[in-house]
Amino acid sequence: MASHIVGYPRMGPKRELKFALESFWDGKSSADDLKRVSADLRSSIWKQMADAGIKYIPSNTFSYYDQVLDTTAMLGAVPSRYNWTGGEIGFDTYFSMARGNASVPAMEMTKWFDTNYHFIVPELGPDVNFSYASHKAVDEYKEAKAGVTAFGFDLVRGTQTLDLIKGSFPSGKYLFAGVVDGRNIWANDLLASLNLLQSLEDLNADKLVVSTSCSLLHTAVDLINEPKLDDEIKSWLAFAAQKVVEVNALAKALSGAKDEAFFSANLLCSSF
Secondary structure, X not given: OEEEOOOOOOOOOOOHHHHHHHHHHOOOOOHHHHHHHHHHHHHXXXXXXXXXXXXXXXXXXXXXXXXXXXXHHHHXXXXXXXXXXXXXXXXXXXXXXXXXXXXXXXXXXXXXXXXXXXXXEOOOEEEEEEEEEOHHHHHHHHHHXXXXXXXXXXXXXXOOHHHHHHHHOOOOOEEEEEEEOOOOOEOOOHHHHHHHHHHHHHHHHHHEEEEEOOOOOOOOOOHHHOOOOOHHHHHOXXXXXXXXXXXXXXXXXXXXXXXXXXXXXXXXXXXX
């Protein structure tokens, strides 16, 4: 069974990107230095996911500053006050927009559940559109069924999502089941998530993918960086790095390779 992560914290486990940005802004390091730190972070995150067993690794979730700003730059929606004349938008213009005054017009974005993500699906090609739906996007989902390869659902927060899937999920499409909560730092109830996933196997077992409910972008990065936390308290928690492990553990369990020790330890902590 395949596994997938919608997104991952980009700042780095020790806030490497934050410090690299501040150094660049202060003129203490070059643009090449910033690019090198960023490339190393992306590479280490991809390797971490691959080593954990994640199959579908997100390929465009990184940003030097903000995804809305990135979209503005991608579309060339640069206000005239920045004197941009076309071509590549360099760091000077990019960060001027990022840190400009409050009067700079902001681009209106679509609602979060209309967003298209891209991720690596080896057998389908380098980029595949992924409509992310919840109970708020029932109409959008029904209208888009014929036009996409895969659908991802928040199965943690969407109160109508499960009924929507079971009632009308199209055959031949990938179903990315978001069962690991990306909005908090608590350990997942693995047994409950596994039971939910098993209830979906009849729909499209060979195209069922275990995923996070949303991007892990805003979760803390890794419990390994919290040595002062009490061990019992740490057992209740799952930061981004631990959620990656949870996703893969669920995918393995669904494939018949359940890690009984891991699930037993989780059962103890999730009962509190």
